[in-house]
Amino acid sequence: MIGTIVNTGAVLAGSAVGISAGKRLPERIRTILMQALGLSVVLIGLKMALSGEKMIAPIGYLLLGGITGEVLRIEERIERVGEWLKTRSGSNSSSFVQGFVSASLLYLVGAMMIVGSIQDGTAGDPSTLYVKSLLDGVASVALASTFGLGVAFSALSVFVVQGSITLLASKLLFLQSPEVLNAITATGGLLILGIGINLLELKTIRTGNLLPALAYAIVGALVF
Numbered sequence: 001m002i003g004t005i006v007n008t009g010a011v012l013a014g015s016a017v018g019i020s021a022g023k024r025l026p027e028r029i030r031t032i033l034m035q036a037l038g039l040s041v042v043l044i045g046l047k048m049a050l051s052g053e054k055m056i057a058p059i060g061y062l063l064l065g066g067i068t069g070e071v072l073r074i075e076e077r078i079e080r081v082g083e084w085l086k087t088r089s090g091s092n093s094s095s096f097v098q099g100f101v102s103a104s105l106l107y108l109v110g111a112m113m114i115v116g117s118i119q120d121g122t123a124g125d126p127s128t129l130y131v132k133s134l135l136d137g138v139a140s141v142a143l144a145s146t147f148g149l150g151v152a153f154s155a156l157s158v159f160v161v162q163g164s165i166t167l168l169a170s171k172l173l174f175l176q177s178p179e180v181l182n183a184i185t186a187t188g189g190l191l192i193l194g195i196g197i198n199l200l201e202l203k204t205i206r207t208g209n210l211l212p213a214l215a216y217a218i219v220g221a222l223v224f
Contacts, residue, residue, distance in 0.1 A: 001166055003120040003129025008159045010137035011107065015152035018144025030146050034199055037142040041106065042196030048110070048189025051182075057220060058186040058213075065187075065213025075101070075208030085153045099147025103154035105207055106143075106195050107136050108161050109214070111185045114175050117162050121169025129162075175218065183217035 022030060052058055069075065082097035093099075107113070116128030136158070144151040165172060174180065191213065194205040 001120070001163055003116060003126030003133075004159060004162045004166055006126065007107075007129050007133040007136060007162060008155045010133035011103075011140050011155040011158055012152055014137035014140025015144040015149075015155070018141040018146075018151065019148055021141070022145035022148065025145060033142050034146050037139065038196050038199030040196075041199055042193055045189045045191070045193030045196055048185050049193060050186075051189070052186025053182055054186070057183065057224075058190055058217065061183070061187045061213040061216040061220060062190050062210060064216045065210050068212040068216075069206070069209030072212070073209075074211055075206045078104070078208045082150060082153075085156075086150070089149060089153070091149045093148045093150065095147045096150035096153075099143060099150030100153050100157075101150075101208060102147065102195060102198065103140065103143050103151045104157035105211075106139065106192065107154060107158050109188045109191045109195075109211075111181050111188065113162055114165065114172075114184065115181065117165035118169045118172060118176055121166040122173065174222065177221070179221040180218055183221035184214060187213050187217040 025033075049058065078101050079097050082100040085100065086093070086096040089096075112128060112132050116126070116132055119128055120126045140151055140154075175184075191207055191210050194207040194210065197203055198205055198207065
């Protein structure tokens with residue numbers, strides 16, 4: 001669990017710096033920072049999406065995932081968690097929920113989280129999660145400077161989800177097979193691309209409702 005604990009701490013530390021800096025930054029500086037982060041996230045998403053060996057399969061997973069997510073109203077449920085945390089924290093920020101949802105999805109969608117958690121849980125090797133911690137910490141500074149306290153609460157998502165995978169690592173070794181990782185990376189890249197588009201305010205994409213695509217990607221890689 002040491003890797004997840006460090007990752008959680010990095011998100012909290014980055015958020016603290018971002019919240020503190022955000023109060024001092026002019027609106028135009030915060031805007032350009034978010035645009036730069038949005039472009040970076042788009043680039044990461046594109047690179048991940050194009051790295052897959054099968055280009056058609058991730059599109060199918062995304063379509064199935066989107067339908068499933070809309071039926072289950074996943075993003076709405078995530079937003080309710082964000083609203084509950086906002087109420088409990090006493091925050092009056094209008095961007096609390098957006099920051100919580102965007103940061104949580106960004107930090108938890110990707111093969112690095114899965115591989116790092118399994119390595120930490122089975123071999124006691126947190127090195128991958130240390131690298132992820134550095135990336136998440138930097139992203140938290142930029143996100144929190146605009147969205148505020150909601151980004152800090154995404155550390156709870158990291159701790160719960162990533163920590164659970166670490167504790168269950170011995171039962172999830174199948175997730176490390178090349179076929180599964182390829183599918184997760186390519187499909188997750190499309191989700192991250194959606195997050196980037198949201199950050200750039202080009203179009204609002206309910207990326208939370210696309211999360212089931214990752215489950216379809218895992219099943220598809222194992223079956224086919």
